[in-house]
Amino acid sequence: MKKTVIDFLLLENKQLNKDNFLLILQSPLPVSGIFPGQFINIEIKESTEIFLRRPFSILDVDYEKQTISLLVKILGRGSKKLTEARSGQKINGIFPLGKSFTLPEKTDNVILIGGGSGVAPMLFLAKIAGLEPTNVTILIGARSASDHVDISAYKSFGQFYFTTEDGSLGEKGYVTNHPVFAENLNHYTKIYTCGPDLMMKAIGRKAIEENIFCEVSLENMMACGFGVCLCCVEDTKAGHKCVCTDGPVFNVNDLKW
Ligand code: FES
DSSP, rough: OOOOEEEEEEEEEEEOOSSSEEEEEEEESSSSSEEETOEEOOOOSOOSSOSSSSEEEEEEETTTTTTTEEEEOOHHHHHHHHHHTTTEEEEEEEEESSSSSOOOTTOOOOEEEEGGHHHHHHHHHHHSSSSOOEEEEEEESSEEEEEEEEEEGGGGGGGEEEETTSSSSESOOOGSSSSSHTGGGOOOOOEEEEEEEHHHHHHHHHHHHHEEEEEOOOOOOOOOSSSSSOTEEEEEEEEEEETTOOOEEEEEBBBOO
């Protein structure tokens, strides 16, 4: 799909927990060319201090209703300002940006691992992968139960497992300690992950060791979102690559991990 700059209509802005909000944007144009892993660069309006757009990964797309759902976590002034937007407000976005995950084959048995706001593209991927739910394992990690977002709308797309650092939901510890990852990795033909750098590196290195296909969605700092400012560069085996245009999704074998 060609990159487009448009004014979306904000249909809904719902607080999910302390730091996470669900924003549903109505597009005046079809959104049929958007896939999991791609992102949207949003202009933060009504702020004299914030000049740069902010990238947000896409949680869901309703191709018929032409809506895009974003999971917005408050990380700084830009994201905070966006969470204060009201229904009916216009929100300007450039989309779709970046490369998406490679969709699995019908015969694949996949594990999708999300940490923090990295859960968003994992839920979107689980939904549109078109696999039998028994072949989709979704593992989500957070600090505490109160940081997890409600996944009930995605329950039918796979088998969910949770970890929390304080043990308040699911297994205590990190996603890499959970038995569905730590003890069962050879069960999967593909691994997809998005979340904190350390988490993805631990997952990616294990995938390389076990020779399992693995794609990660890097969360490098971004500004322009289309390959101009070079602030998102990642040093890969093929040289320096812009995460915003060559990624954010990379195969771990292409990274220097
Ligand atoms: S964000 Fe500007 S080059 Fe990638």
